[in-house]
Amino acid sequence: MLNLSNVYHYYSGQMAIPKENFRSNSHKKDELKSIYQNIVKQNQHSPFYKFTFSNVVQTYAIGIKEAAMSLENDSESLSGGEDTRNEMKAVSSNESILYAGLHNQVSDDLPDKLSIEVNQLATGQVNVGHYLPSGESSFAPGNYSLGIAVGQNQYTFNLKINATDMNQQIQRNLADSINSNHIGIHASIRNNRIDGTSALVLRSDAIGLPEDDDLQFHFDETYIDNDMTNALGLDQIDTMPSNAQFYINDVKHTSVSNRISLNHSLDIDLLAASDEPVTVYLAPDEDKIADKLDNFLASYNDLIDIARNGFQQKGASRLFHDITGITRRHQDALTNAGIQTDTDGYLTRSEETDPLQVKELFDQDLSDFRSDIHRVTEKMILNPLDYIDKVVVTYPNTTNNYPNPYLPSKYSGLLFNDYA
Structure with a gap:
């Protein structure tokens, strides 16, 4: 004899209630x-x-x-x-200073209004090398190396310099080699057109202070022959890495990132330092x-x-x-x-x-x-x-x-x- 109860339970398990109707169409006993x-x-x-x-x-x-x-x-x-609250949106009174966005699910603990003052943004490390004459060569022909430590990782770059290679071309070849290896540093060339010089610039991809160091990257010349660090001046720090500093409702906070999250409900992107507090509040999402x-x-x-x-x-x-x-x-x-x-x-x-x-x-x-x-x-x-x-x-x-x-x-x- 056919057990209709088993048939029903089979189909009820295989065919779920549509998600958009689940809450309203389900009932308690x-x-x-x-x-x-x-x-x-x-x-x-x-x-x-x-x-x-x-x-x-x-x-x-x-x-x-x-x-x-x-x-x-x-x-x-x-x-x-x-x-x-899930029908609300976050509004910033000054979107040039910070931008706010709500998650799909909003915690009841999230305040309806926040006062935020940004003292400084989180920054990465920037090193600017010596400005060398672009059309001259400051290196004798030969094989050279550059050792860079990023966090716990060590990287060595080898470069062969010919007699016809000028300083700017040497800088560009080294920058291309660093960028193609994606080590967490972006290299570029900065030109001074007035005196015809150029410098190699290194910027860390990461921002904020590392947990166990005060630098995002540094150079180690002790174990490398013909190291180029001093000749290029790459150990000169132009900008130290720093954490973001800001106040939320007059309470000071720091962050290694310029994006902060509150109560797993609200994301705030810090865009610039502020002269006065910025108000973030909830409003109906049209x-x-x-x-x-x-x-x-x-x-x-x-x-x-x-x-x-x-x-x-x-x-x-x-x-x-x-x-x-x-x-x-x-x-x-x-x-x-x-x-x-x-x-x-x-x-x-x-x-x-x-x-x-x-x-x-x-x-x-x-x-x-x-x-x-x-x-x-x-x-x-x-x-x-x-x-x-x-x-x-x-x-x-x-x-x-x-x-x-x-x-x-x-x-x-x-x-x-x-x-x-």
Whole structure:
């Protein structure tokens, strides 16, 4: 005998709930019990119907349920709830000094406003060699070497100099060799066009102070023959590496990087030293709100499509009335938020949509609009069959209300449509 329980568990394990609907469409045990009790309660007071459950009617009923679930999910998303901070963005009062960006998930411990003053940026090490006559040669022909230590790594560069090689060409050959080996140092040539000289410049890729040293790189001439360090003047430090120094809410901090992260929620890029504190604060993210609003409008208009197409069901007119009744009752609030209703019942948003008005429209604690959506969609989700054509067979016994245990079975395929 086929064990249907095993079949269901197999498909429920193989076909997961869509991620975007997981939170809203999953329920706790007591919530599922409440849904079942609501179904039974409806059946106690409902006539016994006969209807034709053709493929077209099933598509129509399931379409109502899924569109209503999407509308409820999108409405809940705009209402914020526990995820209000995830609809915010970080704003810097002076983006020439520092830039701020929020992560996708924002910790509740992150303050709404920060005062940041940048004393200095983290810098790397810069060594500038001797300025040598570009068109002359300061080296006798032969083989030369250069030893550089970067952190714990030692690198040796060998260079053959010919009688025809001039100083600038020698500097350029050595710079090309250093750059092609990617040792964490960038080499370049600095020219002085007035007196016709050039110098080799070495910059560390890393910035800030190393943990166990005060330099990012240094030179070791003790074990190398014909070392070029002194002749090129490469051991002359032009800029010492240093850490960034800054204050957050008057508390001093240092960092080896010019990018800092707070509470695993906020990234701040330090761009320049500041003469006065810069304020970083959280504000509604218009782009995120606009995307969520577009999803809401699409779900609402999907229900309008189903109601207008109707699949030749007389109940479609009642479906249309229930949906558009929400917007009729809140027409002024929708208009203030930049949301418009056309003659066919569809919703669109204007370019002047105000994100703050949209948030207020869906605010979880204050919004009658959000409550109306929840009330109407809950009815559609619980009993989408209310909108199909049916014939009354018997009326309920109003003196003794007995639950009909068989009627809830017609909902089972709809209740689990997201699973299998």
